[in-house]
Amino acid sequence: MKLKVLRIAVSLLFFSLFIMFYFSVFSGMAMAAELLGATQLIPAFIKFAAGGFIAAGAGVLVVLALTFVFGRVYCSFICPFGVLQDIFIFFRYKFAKRRVFRLQKNKKVLRYTVAAVVIIAALAGIMVPLNLTEPFSNFGRITAEVIKPAAAFINNTIAGALENFRIYAVKRTAMHIPDPAAAIYTVLFLILIFFLALGKGRMYCNTVCPAGALLGLAAKVSLFKIRPRQENCVSCGMCAGVCKAGCIDTKAKKVDNETCVSCFNCVAACRKTGIEYSFQRPGLKENTEKREFIKKTIAVSAAALVSALPKPLRAGSTEVIKENPIVTPPGSKSYAHFNKRCTACHLCVSACPTKVIKPSFFEHGIEHLLQPRLDFDDSYCLYDCVICSEVCPTGAIKKVTKQEKRVIQIGIAVFRKKNCVVYEKETDCGLCNEYCPTKAASLIPYKDGLLIPEVIESICIGCGACEKVCPAVPNKAIYVEGSPVHGTAEEPHKRLRRRERKGRGEAAKNGSAPAAPSQPFSF
Amino acid sequence: MNRREFLKKSAKYAVAAAGAFSLSGAESLLGSERGVDLAAVKGGTPGKMFDAGINALGGIKNFVKPNQTVVVKPNIGWDVIPEYAANTNPELVAVIVRRCIQAGAKRVYVFDHTCDNWIRVYKNSGIEHAAKTAGAVVAPGNNESYYHETAVPGGKSLKKTKIHELIFESDVFINVPVLKHHGTTRVTIGMKNLMGNIWDRRSWHVTDLHQRIADFTPVRKPDLTVVDCYRVMTANGPRGVAGGRDVVKMESQVLSRDIVAADSAAARIFGADPMDIAHIKNAAERKMGESDLSKLNIRRITL
Numbered sequence: 001m002k003l004k005v006l007r008i009a010v011s012l013l014f015f016s017l018f019i020m021f022y023f024s025v026f027s028g029m030a031m032a033a034e035l036l037g038a039t040q041l042i043p044a045f046i047k048f049a050a051g052g053f054i055a056a057g058a059g060v061l062v063v064l065a066l067t068f069v070f071g072r073v074y075c076s077f078i079c080p081f082g083v084l085q086d087i088f089i090f091f092r093y094k095f096a097k098r099r100v101f102r103l104q105k106n107k108k109v110l111r112y113t114v115a116a117v118v119i120i121a122a123l124a125g126i127m128v129p130l131n132l133t134e135p136f137s138n139f140g141r142i143t144a145e146v147i148k149p150a151a152a153f154i155n156n157t158i159a160g161a162l163e164n165f166r167i168y169a170v171k172r173t174a175m176h177i178p179d180p181a182a183a184i185y186t187v188l189f190l191i192l193i194f195f196l197a198l199g200k201g202r203m204y205c206n207t208v209c210p211a212g213a214l215l216g217l218a219a220k221v222s223l224f225k226i227r228p229r230q231e232n233c234v235s236c237g238m239c240a241g242v243c244k245a246g247c248i249d250t251k252a253k254k255v256d257n258e259t260c261v262s263c264f265n266c267v268a269a270c271r272k273t274g275i276e277y278s279f280q281r282p283g284l285k286e287n288t289e290k291r292e293f294i295k296k297t298i299a300v301s302a303a304a305l306v307s308a309l310p311k312p313l314r315a316g317s318t319e320v321i322k323e324n325p326i327v328t329p330p331g332s333k334s335y336a337h338f339n340k341r342c343t344a345c346h347l348c349v350s351a352c353p354t355k356v357i358k359p360s361f362f363e364h365g366i367e368h369l370l371q372p373r374l375d376f377d378d379s380y381c382l383y384d385c386v387i388c389s390e391v392c393p394t395g396a397i398k399k400v401t402k403q404e405k406r407v408i409q410i411g412i413a414v415f416r417k418k419n420c421v422v423y424e425k426e427t428d429c430g431l432c433n434e435y436c437p438t439k440a441a442s443l444i445p446y447k448d449g450l451l452i453p454e455v456i457e458s459i460c461i462g463c464g465a466c467e468k469v470c471p472a473v474p475n476k477a478i479y480v481e482g483s484p485v486h487g488t489a490e491e492p493h494k495r496l497r498r499r500e501r502k503g504r505g506e507a508a509k510n511g512s513a514p515a516a517p518s519q520p521f522s523f
Numbered sequence: 524m525n526r527r528e529f530l531k532k533s534a535k536y537a538v539a540a541a542g543a544f545s546l547s548g549a550e551s552l553l554g555s556e557r558g559v560d561l562a563a564v565k566g567g568t569p570g571k572m573f574d575a576g577i578n579a580l581g582g583i584k585n586f587v588k589p590n591q592t593v594v595v596k597p598n599i600g601w602d603v604i605p606e607y608a609a610n611t612n613p614e615l616v617a618v619i620v621r622r623c624i625q626a627g628a629k630r631v632y633v634f635d636h637t638c639d640n641w642i643r644v645y646k647n648s649g650i651e652h653a654a655k656t657a658g659a660v661v662a663p664g665n666n667e668s669y670y671h672e673t674a675v676p677g678g679k680s681l682k683k684t685k686i687h688e689l690i691f692e693s694d695v696f697i698n699v700p701v702l703k704h705h706g707t708t709r710v711t712i713g714m715k716n717l718m719g720n721i722w723d724r725r726s727w728h729v730t731d732l733h734q735r736i737a738d739f740t741p742v743r744k745p746d747l748t749v750v751d752c753y754r755v756m757t758a759n760g761p762r763g764v765a766g767g768r769d770v771v772k773m774e775s776q777v778l779s780r781d782i783v784a785a786d787s788a789a790a791r792i793f794g795a796d797p798m799d800i801a802h803i804k805n806a807a808e809r810k811m812g813e814s815d816l817s818k819l820n821i822r823r824i825t826l
Contacts, residue, residue: 026727160668161670168663353642354640355641382640429707431707431728434707438766443706471729492764
């Protein structure tokens with residue numbers, strides 16, 4: 001009983017931590033984000049492989065060590081997607097007519113095929129198989145696209161009701177406008193996983209999940225294992241009935257430790273001492289050759305991933321398409337860097353305070369399905385905000401400081417004079433200049449005292465503020481072209497000063513700086 | 524307050540505004556007989572300057588009566604720290620809130636329709652914390668549901684616009700702009716700060732911005748305008764560039780019942796002729812207030 005209670009307590013702790021993570025409770029706590037991210041096997045591995053992040057690397061090692069010692073405890077204690085399924089399964093135990101689970105075949109061929117496809121595709125820079133199967137990202141998308149919007153709706157309804165009484169204690173929260181395709185996909189997937197969990201328990205973890213496949217190999221040779229005690233077992237089937245992995249064969253009195261997710265339900269359910277979780281020194285009767293082979297396989301594939309991932313660019317990605325709508329978050333370095341590491345967990349989507357980071361569906365290409373991008377339709381990237389880079393668990397968005405971020409050029413603004421209201425209506429506007437944090441959207445004299453924008457490309461960081469606020473309809477007069485490889489912008493002040501000296505500045509041409517008064521104010 | 528009450532109150536203010544608009548010329552003529560029109564304070568902290576200035580105008584009790592509700596409208600536009608001077612000084616906001624409560628105000632609201640993400644702006648400007656600590660109710664301005672359509676009497680370009688409910692519901696309206704450079708309007712002071720009371724700013728930008736700022740001024744004139752000139756952004760406004768390098772510590776403050784007078788004095792402190800600022804010139808020509816400082820009874824105080 002004790003082990004099961006421990007499992008439930010720890011798993012709920014992790015689950016709530018991850019939910020809080022997505023609700024930005026830890027925003028600004030970069031360390032908490034780093035530690036939580038490090039517990040997730042695949043994201044942490046990608047981050048570690050990309051450049052030796054200490055916490056991420058330690059996290060991977062700890063998870064592997066835990067599995068070699070205790071079996072797949074990761075799947076039942078730490079993995080939030082596993083816990084989510086356990087919550088669904090709980091309802092089956094409580095309310096279903098037929099509450100018992102049945103023995104499931106160990107679907108080795110399917111599991112290893114999926115894992116192989118995922119790994120090979122990821123090595124080739126195609127992330128879609130990984131992104132669709134990786135458990136943390138699936139949990140993340142469900143949280144970001146379903147749970148969080150639902151919570152925001154409830155919160156804002158309450159806030160709206162209280163505001164009628166001029167009580168502002170509950171703050172309305174910003175919600176990203178979901179990409180319809182991404183949202184529909186996520187809802188359908190949630191429904192699927194709900195029924196799969198109700199009907200077949202942890203089948204997902206033993207067929208599709210690449211983390212499950214890898215950890216299963218380690219669990220097979222783990223020191224502690226669930227073991228039937230041949231002499232005490234009466235083959236009553238109580239343990240198998242509560243086994244959501246379907247890995248207990250009561251007739252044969254055998255447990256498949258490869259598919260066992262170490263939930264300890266069986267131990268708690270047994271009325272005798274017919275099944276136990278116990279230590280056995282390895283190698284006594286097992287096939288050591290096979291184990292060595294497995295170990296080698298893991299080591300080699302890990303090494304292959306490490307060597308393959310950090311390569312800066314893939315051929316083809318660097319090509320600038322003339323009109324480039326994709327903008328990736330500051331810290332993501334380039335399309336190639338980002339596309340290769342992002343598992344579409346949507347944590348950045350969730351954490352972004354302005355909701356400028358949005359999930360995409362096909363925008364990055366089918367091979368990078370669901371990876372997010374910046375969308376300046378109704379928001380922009382705040383000058384001093386680096387939250388996405390702090391929360392990213394895979395290093396797809398590399399951690400950057402505010403100082404660094406202020407000169408990271410994720411795109412460059414383009415000005416189309418013929419769309420501008422100053423040109424079209426001959427009236428002052430200047431909204432782009434007003435919002436521009438670097439004054440790359442500068443104003444120069446136009447005619448009759450009017451001012452018109454001009455882009456200073458070298459100091460533009462592509463934050464999209466100008467594009468968002470530009471009032472020109474139907475076509476924006478100023479918009480951002482994404483940079484496939486992020487550049488470094490010039491320090492704005494130096495550039496602006498140089499410009500003023502050359503007579504192009506606002507003050508120099510009687511532009512926006514006020515003329516000296518005839519009689520200044522005297523105190 | 525329900526919608527009907529709101530509309531009633533709006534109508535009342537609209538009539539009052541129209542009245543004020545037509546009488547404002549006469550009012551300013553009487554100005555010198557009524558005592559101090561404008562207080563200009565230099566030296567000292569924002570809080571001390573406010574106390575000196577408000578005393579010169581007869582004390583806070585001249586503006587706030589017991590049991591009244593007050594709305595304080597600072598400039599809380601940008602996600603930057605107070606030292607960059609893109610937002611009103613938080614200490615000044617706190618002192619104003621405290622003085623209103625000491626004068627017996629039932630409730631003091633503080634809000635702005637921010638430019639950057641409001642939650643971050645309220646926090647990083649330091650104003651949310653300062654105002655709450657002083658006892659204010661910090662209200663959001665980021666949702667269209669707070670804004671209600673109101674007619675603009677006498678408006679040449681602006682005929683109607685959606686205005687924040689707290690502006691109309693509150694008995695007293697204290698406008699607390701920060702003086703700074705502005706790319707399009709050259710400077711931003713009191714009248715420009717009123718753009719935080721409305722919902723759809725974008726439409727102003729595409730149709731005669733300067734005219735509309737002036738048009739909107741008499742709709743709900745502030746009972747008091749306090750211009751924060753403690754730190755002044757002298758270029759690259761209204762947001763500022765590169766961590767406040769254009770900020771000059773002027774340690775000044777301007778207080779007046781007359782928003783046009785306050786703006787004219789502050790413009791001169793900035794180093795601009797108010798007649799070069801299109802919206803101030805427009806408002807002065809339409810007699811919304813007095814921009815000729817020589818016609819005002821100014822109390823100059825150096826701390």
